[in-house]
Amino acid sequence: MKFGCFQNPLLSGSDLSTVIGRPTGSSGFDDSGQPRYQTNRRTMNSSDRALLTAFREISNMADRINLPRTIVDRSNTLFKQVHDGKTLKGRSNDAIASACLYIACRQEGVPRTFKEICAVSKIPKKEIGRCFKLILKALETSVDIITTGDFMSRFCSNLSLPTAVQRAATHIAKKAVEFDLVPGRSPISVAAAAIYMATQASEEKRTQKEIGDVAGVADVTIKQSYKLIYPRAHDLFPENFKLATLIDKLPQQ
Known part of the structure; x- marks a missing residue:
């Protein structure tokens, strides 16, 4: 037996x-x-032991943020490739595992922010970012460019916002990018600023701190992006959005 x-x-x-x-x-x-x-x-040989430990950590991280098995499998494969290639010597396996999970999320079309990965891995954002860049280079792989739309639904859901506000925020973010109002700003900060603007014009108001806690960005980051889009606020809202607060009465920062 x-x-x-x-x-x-x-x-x-x-x-x-x-x-x-x-x-x-x-x-x-x-x-x-x-x-x-x-x-x-x-x-068990030491190589397999290291792999199993990393696979368990990846699985545990994925469970904490409700990621599907496909993400775990892709993360494991990425870690195995890095491990076998021995190209990230000196980096901790936990940091590499965290970066692999971040990459897998991007490649599978369900991106998570660095802060979300940090929260479940306890690895500093800067270290995950370093490993992320090194892995892409070492494996000669790539990830799709993230957009505001990749995060909008999840952020709005976590803020318990109604569909109408989510649609308005999505429209605001899209127009802000089209009008080139936010050059160099991250899609996450633009999405957060758009949500802030949409909520301030609705009955479902949320503070920059509340939005920042969900989006994983600082209040000041949201404020900076919001200040860039505020002057064109009249051009950003969808025509059928029911305003609870007039655009002229929106916060200026």
């Missing part, structure tokens, strides 16, 4: 199973009447 984990195709094939022999006669039992087991357990 054999017990143990299923074979992971990303491992080298170490046999972690335990073979249990059938007890026979009196010698098959100890003094307390429990069966004696004969085990044949091979030692």
Whole structure:
């Protein structure tokens, strides 16, 4: 009889199973009447041990932010490629695993912010960012450019905003980019500023801090992007949006 984990195709094939022999006669039992087991357990090599540890960490991080198995599988494959290539020596496996999870989210079309990955990994944003760039270079891979739309639905949902406000915020962000009002600003900060503007014009007002906590950006970052789009506020709202606060009465910063 054999017990143990299923074979992971990303491992080298170490046999972690335990073979249990059938007890026979009196010698098959100890003094307390429990069966004696004969085990044949091979030692896992250090490479597979490091991989398994990283895979567990990736799975745990993904569980904390409700990411699907496809993300975990892609993250594991990325980590395995980096591990085998030995191109990120000196970097902690936890930091590499966190960066792989961030990349997998981007590649699978469900991007998460660096701050969201930091929150579940306890690795500083700067270190994840460094590993992110090194991995893309080492594996000669790429990620799709993120847009405001990649985050809008999730941010608005986490803020418990109605569909009408989400649509307005999406429209505001899209127009702000089209009018080139936010050059050099990150899509996350633009999305946050658009949400702030939309909520301030609605009955569902949210503060910059509330939005920043959900979006993972500082209040000052939202304020800076908002100041860039505010002068064109009249041109940013969708025509059918029901204003609870007139555009002229919106906060100026």
